[in-house]
Amino acid sequence: MKFSEWLIREGREGPDIKVLKKNKKDLTPEERKEVMDAKAVWHMGNHNGPSSAVWKSEVNGKTWYVTNTHRAYNVTPTLKGTIKRFHDFIKGTA
Numbered sequence: 001m002k003f004s005e006w007l008i009r010e011g012r013e014g015p016d017i018k019v020l021k022k023n024k025k026d027l028t029p030e031e032r033k034e035v036m037d038a039k040a041v042w043h044m045g046n047h048n049g050p051s052s053a054v055w056k057s058e059v060n061g062k063t064w065y066v067t068n069t070h071r072a073y074n075v076t077p078t079l080k081g082t083i084k085r086f087h088d089f090i091k092g093t094a
Helices: 003-009 017-022 029-037 079-088
Strands: 054-059 062-068 073-076
Touching: 017 054, 017 062, 017 073, 029 054, 029 079, 054 079, 062 079, 073 079
Parallel strands: none
Antiparallel strands: 054 062, 062 073
């Protein structure tokens, strides 16, 4: 099986990280609350409190939710899916 086929089967196919960053949008207050309530956050060591580990991008009219570190990223079309990916994988790459 090709890697790209595995990505699609695993539901991990989405736009490239550079495209996602270029089209970044703010989370709505409701989306941000859902992320914070699910504790999908980074603790940056600053005095502003935890930061959302999930962000949003709109590419070709489709919304994508993203979580990433400098080592890896995961993208899904749903906020709940990306929150799960943060806890299941991305948090461990930090």
